Amino acid sequence: MAADVPHQTTASRATDRPGDTSPFALGLLLRRAHWQAAAVMAEALGPLGIELRHFAVLIVLVNRGPTVQRDLATATGSDKAGIMRVVDDLERMGLALRKTVPGDRRVRAVEITPQGVELFDAAHLAAEPLAERLVAELGPGEPEQLTDLLTRFAHPADHQA
Secondary structure, three states, rough: OOOHHHOOOOOOOOOOOOOOOOOHHHHHHHHHHHHHHHHHHHHHHHHOOOOOHHHHHHHHHHHOOOEEHHHHHHOOOOOHHHHHHHHHHHHEEEOEEEEOOOEEEEEEEEEEEEHHHHHHHHHHHHHHHHHHOOOOOOOOOHHHHHHHHHHOOOOOOHHHO
């Protein structure tokens, strides 16, 4: 009920502009940075015939090896139907395949193919010159500083003593 919410005339409102001091400012900046990074990644991946959603699954498969579909969904922030479509696409392109998990033939693990590994490596080469654009406005040492800060922000448990 709106009547129960105290009215503060000095509240900082989210504006999504530089200098925003609202409690939403960091999240809005991260969202904008994500959009910029995603656009660069999509530009690198497009000529290879895949999208970010495909590449996200390939990343998990390269990092973890064969992975059951429900774990792929969790790792990529997808839902069951979405991950099924992505894996279907990857299988159709010859980049991944489903295999029965020993001991439970209802469960399928997804595995990257050699062609998938080749495409994964090609994506990195294609992204390298484009990624430079993301940090072009930063000074010496700042890309590394930004990476360190974002790593600590995104993986806080990994940096606790």
